[in-house]
Structure formats: structure tokens, C-alpha cells
Amino acid sequence: MGLYRPDLGTEISLGGGAATEAVRRILHGRQRDVRGLAFQSALLLTLLMSLAIMVTLMAQIGATGWRVFAERGTDFLTSPMSSLASRAGVWQGLVGSLMLMVFVVVIAFPLGIGAAVYLEEYAPDNRRTRFIAANIRNLAGVPSIVYGLLGLAIFVLVLRPITGGLTVVSGGLTLAVLVLPIVIITASEALRAVPGSIREAGYAVGASQWQVIRSHVLPAAAPGILTGTILSLARALGETAPLILVGAVTGFFFQSSGNLLARLHGPYTTLPTIVYTWSRQPGEEFRHLTAAAILALIMVIVVVNVLAIYLRNRFQRTW
Amino acid sequence: MDRSSGSLSLADLRGSDRRRRRERAIRAAFFFAAGVSVLISALIVGSLVGRALTFLRTVDLGSLWSFGWFPRRGLFDIRTILVGTLLVSGIAMLVAAPIGLGAAIYLSEYATPRARRFLKPILEVLAGIPSVVMGYFALTFISPELVQRISHGADVFNIAAAGVGVGILVIPLVASVAEDAMFAVPAALREASYGLGARRMTTAVRVVVPAAVSGIVAAMILGISRAMGETMVVAIAAGATGGSLFTFDVFGPGQTMTGAMASLATGSDQVRGATGAYPSLFFVGTLLFLLTFALNVASERFVRRVRKRY
Numbered sequence: 265m266g267l268y269r270p271d272l273g274t275e276i277s278l279g280g281g282a283a284t285e286a287v288r289r290i291l292h293g294r295q296r297d298v299r300g301l302a303f304q305s306a307l308l309l310t311l312l313m314s315l316a317i318m319v320t321l322m323a324q325i326g327a328t329g330w331r332v333f334a335e336r337g338t339d340f341l342t343s344p345m346s347s348l349a350s351r352a353g354v355w356q357g358l359v360g361s362l363m364l365m366v367f368v369v370v371i372a373f374p375l376g377i378g379a380a381v382y383l384e385e386y387a388p389d390n391r392r393t394r395f396i397a398a399n400i401r402n403l404a405g406v407p408s409i410v411y412g413l414l415g416l417a418i419f420v421l422v423l424r425p426i427t428g429g430l431t432v433v434s435g436g437l438t439l440a441v442l443v444l445p446i447v448i449i450t451a452s453e454a455l456r457a458v459p460g461s462i463r464e465a466g467y468a469v470g471a472s473q474w475q476v477i478r479s480h481v482l483p484a485a486a487p488g489i490l491t492g493t494i495l496s497l498a499r500a501l502g503e504t505a506p507l508i509l510v511g512a513v514t515g516f517f518f519q520s521s522g523n524l525l526a527r528l529h530g531p532y533t534t535l536p537t538i539v540y541t542w543s544r545q546p547g548e549e550f551r552h553l554t555a556a557a558i559l560a561l562i563m564v565i566v567v568v569n570v571l572a573i574y575l576r577n578r579f580q581r582t583w
Numbered sequence: 584m585d586r587s588s589g590s591l592s593l594a595d596l597r598g599s600d601r602r603r604r605r606e607r608a609i610r611a612a613f614f615f616a617a618g619v620s621v622l623i624s625a626l627i628v629g630s631l632v633g634r635a636l637t638f639l640r641t642v643d644l645g646s647l648w649s650f651g652w653f654p655r656r657g658l659f660d661i662r663t664i665l666v667g668t669l670l671v672s673g674i675a676m677l678v679a680a681p682i683g684l685g686a687a688i689y690l691s692e693y694a695t696p697r698a699r700r701f702l703k704p705i706l707e708v709l710a711g712i713p714s715v716v717m718g719y720f721a722l723t724f725i726s727p728e729l730v731q732r733i734s735h736g737a738d739v740f741n742i743a744a745a746g747v748g749v750g751i752l753v754i755p756l757v758a759s760v761a762e763d764a765m766f767a768v769p770a771a772l773r774e775a776s777y778g779l780g781a782r783r784m785t786t787a788v789r790v791v792v793p794a795a796v797s798g799i800v801a802a803m804i805l806g807i808s809r810a811m812g813e814t815m816v817v818a819i820a821a822g823a824t825g826g827s828l829f830t831f832d833v834f835g836p837g838q839t840m841t842g843a844m845a846s847l848a849t850g851s852d853q854v855r856g857a858t859g860a861y862p863s864l865f866f867v868g869t870l871l872f873l874l875t876f877a878l879n880v881a882s883e884r885f886v887r888r889v890r891k892r893y
Contacts (some may be wrong), residue, residue: 300784304693310685314703317751321712321720328723344666378616386610387617400620405805406872407812407880409841410627412848417630442622461845470619472602474609476890503711505814505841509848509864536815539715542848543722543819551723565711 325562329555345538349549354557357535359513360432361501361564364534366499367436368443373493376447380489383448384455385477392526403445411442412506420510430511430581435532438510439503443496450492454485487579494572498565504536512537523543532576535561611871631872634865641862653826653836654847654860656763662865663829667742671817672810672831674746675753679806684799690758692787704803710755713811718819721748726820730834737834740822745842746833747815753772757806764798764889765791797892801885808878816847840871 332340343353379400387393415438419427427433458481466476482489504512513533533541539561542554605674652663657828686706694702725742731737768791778785792799818824822836824846828839838846847864 269752297784299784300782301786303788304689305686307689307693309701310682311689311705313682314686314709314751314754318705318709318712320717320724322721324724325716375616375619378613379620381612382617384612386613396617396621399624401877401883402879403620403624405875406627406810407809407814407841407875409812409814409844410631410868410872410875413844413865414623414627416628417634417865418626422630423892444623445873472606474606498711501710502715504715505818505845520756536713536715539719540815541850543715543719544824546795554719560720561713561716565713569711 296365297309299365302464305499325558327557329557329559331492332552332556333559341560345505347534349553349569352553354535354538354560357538358560358564360435360532360537361534363432363528363532364436364439364507365497365501368431368440368497371437371440372444372447372496376444376493377451377489379444380451381477381482382387384452385481387471395488400445401427402447404449404480406503407504408442408503409509410475411438412437412509414441415506415510431529432532433528434510435507435512438506442503442506443500446499447493448495450496451489454488454492455481457488480534490579491572491576494568496574498568498572501565501568502561504534507534507537508540535564589709624714626649627872631865631869634862635869636706638727638862638866646853651826651828652843654843654863655826657860658826659863659868660868661827663827664838664840664843665674665823666829667827667842668811670742670831670833670837671746671749671821671839672807674743675750675810675813676803678699678747678750678804679757679810680803683754683802683806684761686754686758686794687761687765687799687802688787692764692783692791706755706758709751710759712752714752714813714815715819717752718748718816719743719749721745721816721820722782724811737835738822740820740836741834742837743820743833745817745821745839748761749810749813750822752813752816753810754805757802757810760801760802760805761795764795764802764886767798767889767893768794769893784878795889796890797885801882801889804878804885808882811878814845817842818849824849838866843867 308365335398341358343351343357345354346352349388382435383393383397383400387396388424414436417439419434420429423434462480462484463476466480471479511531513531537555539554542557545554598771603627643657646657646659647656647661649660651658652660686702689866690699690702722740723742726737726739726741726746729747730741730743731739734743737743769866773786817839818841821839821842823838823842827836827838844864844867847860
């Protein structure tokens with residue numbers, strides 16, 4: 265069959281001349297869909313508004329906080345907290361945040377990845393598995409301050425002999441529990457993305473299930489798992505509400521010097537807690553300090569995020 | 584196992600016993616890791632509900648329905664903090680619903696893959712802003728530059744600024760859940776609509792959005808739930824840290840459930856010793872947990888409805 269070519273010579277009769285004219289106008293005219301364009305612009309505007317909010321936020325905080333860094337340089341980062349605005353620094357917060365991150369990495373990462381491996385690789389599709397999965401989704405939606413109450417009730421009050429009460433240990437355990445569901449969910453997604461053929465190839469050469477998981481599935485899912493877990497670390501870094509319930513100090517304190525154990529059982533604070541504390545202080549000076557502390561917090565979070573992106577790009581594979 | 588016989592039995596094919604025992608142990612360890620999450624849920628419910636009941640037994644029940652929330656004076660009016668929470672999350676959704684939904688429609692229906700690569704990170708970065716930072720922004724920018732311009736008599740600390748701040752934090756969540764729902768709408772529906780001569784806007788508004796309505800509702804419910812649980816923005820920007828009278832005034836300071844808990848636990852106001860005020864933490868926490876849990880379950884129902892249909 266050849267191409268269909270309409271016979272251009274033929275005229276279609278539409279009855280009245282007015283109707284023909286109308287159809288001709290539609291066929292020839294260039295119409296603007298004004299309403300559609302307005303709609304599309306409005307939609308784009310919502311995204312640009314989000315961008316504008318972010319730029320305003322960063323500009324405002326940057327402009328206020330930069331002065332502190334300009335005047336005091338790294339002194340601001342290495343000084344302990346003080347009620348004197350001119351001497352106050354965020355050192356204790358930096359140390360405290362880092363110590364809490366260690367707990368998250370040591371407790372939440374292995375437990376979370378382990379749970380994800382069970383759910384994705386081992387679990388049969390039955391009621392028990394579905395219950396565990398639904399339970400994890402619900403845990404991810406629990407407000408963070410409720411985790412603070414959990415930490416207060418269990419780690420601070422019930423387990424006081426072990427944790428020492430309102431200490432780094434309690435704070436670390438609370439944060440670890442808080443990010444656990446997020447770690448499980450992101451690790452599960454990474455495991456699910458590993459094609460089944462990888463597993464089947466392993467079984468075909470006689471590997472046991474654990475051998476397949478250890479040597480094939482986990483390495484293949486590693487970039488996704490790493491990215492997800494590190495991003496949950498960034499989330500934990502900014503968390504404040506649960507920590508003020510489990511003892512991150514909102515006032516001023518002296519860092520107990522001494523060995524590691526004494527430190528773990530001593531008072532602590534974190535960067536976001538310092539932000540909260542200073543934002544409640546009256547006076548212009550503390551407003552600047554708060555903004556500077558926010559800059560320090562954002563810098564730490566950006567470093568963590570950049571690390572996640574770097575690892576993703578370095579190890580990413582496509583199937 | 585009779586190893587001397589010439590034929591292999593089923594037991595031979597199972598492999599070595601040691602290897603099988605090891606496999607079982609490893610599987611049990613992974614199962615334990617998954618079980619920890621169930622343990623955590625049980626602990627949350629157990630520790631919260633137990634202590635909340637203790638609070639209810641010790642407190643004068645009349646104080647739960649008085650004229651304000653002043654825990655240190657033994658006044659625990661639930662209405663005050665419930666209304667505060669509803670006001671904050673209502674204002675938050677006034678911000679997050681249109682912006683989040685608009686962003687979702689644009690990303691799913693209009694944006695080219697290249698534009699997506701630039702636009703999607705905006706929401707991702709917004710989602711990464713810690714809530715304390717947003718609290719500071721609400722207090723030092725949204726309150727003076729936005730709220731106090733709308734209402735000149737507004738307090739520096741006010742519910743409206745906190746609500747707008749919470750709303751900004753909720754935008755990425757609403758956008759991503761709604762976008763997922765619209766992404767799940769089969770392309771055939773869009774093509775059918777275009778085939779009938781419908782325009783892009785008509786297709787988006789009259790075909791895709793109605794088809795994804797369950798998921799969009801889920802996004803809104805999840806947004807409300809998240810807004811109710813948001814603590815630091817309210818604790819910093821809404822004021823009334825000592826307590827609050829029952830009020831509907833969004834331009835004045837107010838107390839939400841989360842804000843009440845944060846101020847009970849903060850700094851020199853710490854109530855570690857005081858009886859009554861301290862257990863009230865767990866009572867409010869239980870209420871908040873139940874509310875957000877109900878909302879999360881409801882939103883999951885809606886999400887599942889989308890999945891079932893397509």
C-alpha cells in the first residue's frame with residue numbers, strides 16, 4: 265500500500281459559509297491556550313517559591329551568622345558554651361553531635377541493614393512478615409518527640425544503671441532508635457533494586473543463601489544502602505526535639521574532662537540543641553550567635569550529604 | 584544415611600549439616616534484627632500508655648478541662664493544646680497543600696526529564712532543612728516580615744508564624760507522596776485524553792488528578808500528621824513556653840501538644856522533680872502518638888487504594 269495522500273483538490277462542503285469559515289479559522293489560526301499557560305506558570309511558580317524560600321533562609325542566616333565567623337574565625341568553633349556572647353562557641357555541640365553519630369552508626373546501621381536483609385531476602389510472604397513491614401512503616405511516621413519520650417521512659421529511667429540517666433548513652437540510643445525505621449526502609453529499597461538474576465546465578469553454582477547475600481546481593485546493593493544510611497545520619501544530625509527530652513543540656517555546663525567512660529556518662533549537648541538554646545536567649549548578640557551555630561550545623565550536614573553523593577557516584581552500577 | 588549404597592538419597596542433596604546449621608543461625612540473627620522494630624513499637628506503646636494512665640490517676644480530672652494549659656500550676660486543659668495543634672497544622676496545610684500539590688503536578692505532568700533534574704533537588708534540599716533552623720527562620724523572618732505585616736498587632740511569638748514554618752517543612756513530603764500517586768496513573772489514561780483532543784491542563788486537572796485522588800488525599804493526611812508532630816518550630820516561634828490560655832488567636836502566642844512537651848523539658852523550666860507536670864509529658868505524648876498513628880493508618884489505606892486500582 266502506498267502512503268495515504270489526501271486529494272487536495274477536493275473541497276469538503278460544510279453547508280453554510282459561516283461554519284466553513286469557523287472550521288477554517290480553527291485549522292489555520294494560531295491559538296494561544298492562555299488558561300493552560302497561566303496554569304502551567306502557576307505550577308512552576310510553586311516550585312520557584314520553594315526555591316525562593318530556601319534562598320531567603322540561607323541569605324538571612326548567612327548574613328546574620330557570617331559576622332561571627334568573620335570576627336572570631338575558628339575560635340567560635342573551638343570555644344565551649346558560655347553565657348557571655350562574646351566568648352560562647354559550639355565546640356561542645358560539635359563533640360556531642362559526633363558522639364551521638366557514633367551510636368547511630370554502630371547500633372542503627374547494622375540492625376537496620378540486618379532487618380532489611382531479613383525482610384527482602386529471607387522473609388516468607390505471610391502475615392507475620394506483613395505485620396513487621398507495616399510496623400516499620402508506622403514507626404517511620406511516629407513524631408520524633410515521641411521517640412524522646414520513649415528514650416526518657418526506657419533509657420533514662422528504666423535503664424539508668426546502664427546508661428547513667430541523662431547522658432550521651434541515652435541520647436545516642438534514642439537517636440539510633442529514631443533513625444532505625446528510616447535505615448530499614450532505605451536499605452530495603454536498595455536490596456529490592458538488585459536484580460533476581462544475580463541471586464539465581466549464585467544459587468546455580470551451589471552457593472548457600474548466606475553466601476549469595478554476602479558475596480553478591482550486599483555488594484551490589486552497597487551504594488544504595490550507603491547513600492540511604494548516610495542520609496539518615498544527616499537527618500539524625502538535625503534532630504533536636506527528642507534530645508531535649510533525654511538530657512541534651514539546654515543550659516550551660518562544663519565539659520567533664522577525663523576518660524571516655526566518664527564522658528559517656530557526663531552531660532552533653534549537640535549542635536541543634538545549641539541552636540535551640542541560643543534562639544531562646546534575648547538580645548541581638550545571641551541572634552547572631554544562633555545564626556552562626558546554624559551555619560556550623562548546616563556545614564556539617566552538607567559535608568555528610570556530599571559524602572553520600574560521592575559514594576553513590578563512585579559505586580553506582582546500572583543493570 | 585547409608586553412604587555405602589550406590590544411589591544418592593534426598594538427605595545427601597541437602598548438603599552438610601554444619602553448613603545448614605550455620606545458615607539457620609544466620610537467618611535467625613537477621614530475624615532478630617527485624618524483630619527489634621516490633622519490640623520498639625511495643626516499648627513505645629507500653630511506656631507511654633502506662634505512664635499516661637498514672638498521670639490520669641493522680642491528677643484532678645477537672646483540671647483537664649479548665650481555662651488553660653499551665654502544667655506548673657496544675658492546670659492541664661487539653662482543649663488549649665489540641666486547638667493550638669489544630670491551628671498550627673491547619674495553617675501549615677494552607678501553605679503546604681497548594682505548593683506541594685502544584686509542585687507535584689508540575690513535576691509529574693509538565694517537567695521534561697532535564698527540568699526534573701534541576702527542580703527535584705529543590706524539594707530534596709528543602710526536606711533536609713533541620714526543624715530548629717526553620718524555627719529560627721520563623722521567629723526572625725516569617726514573624727516580623729510576613730505575619731506582623733498582615734496583622735500589625737501580632738506578637739513576635741505567634742501561632743501563625745510557627746504554622747507557616749511548619750508548612751514549609753511539610754511541602755516536600757506532600758509533594759513527593761502526591762507525585763508518586765500521579766506517577767502511578769497509567770500513561771494510557773493520559774493518551775486517551777490527548778486522543779480526544781484534550782489539552783495538557785485539561786488532562787492534568789480532569790484526568791490525572793481525579794485518577795490519583797486517593798494518593799493525593801493520602802499526601803494531605805500525611806502532611807497533617809507530620810505537621811502535628813513537628814516540635815522545634817513551634818517551641819521556638821510560637822512562644823507561650825510557660826503555658827497558655829485557651830485561645831483561637833493565631834496572631835498571639837500559643838501552645839501546641841509538641842510545644843507543651845518541649846517546654847516541659849527545657850532548660851531552667853525543667854520539671855524533673857515536680858509531680859503532676861512531669862507525668863503530663865507522657866499523657867500528651869500518648870495523645871499525640873494516637874492521633875498521628877490514626878492519621879498514618881488512614882493515609883496508608885488511601886495509598887493502597889491507588890495501588891490496587893492500577
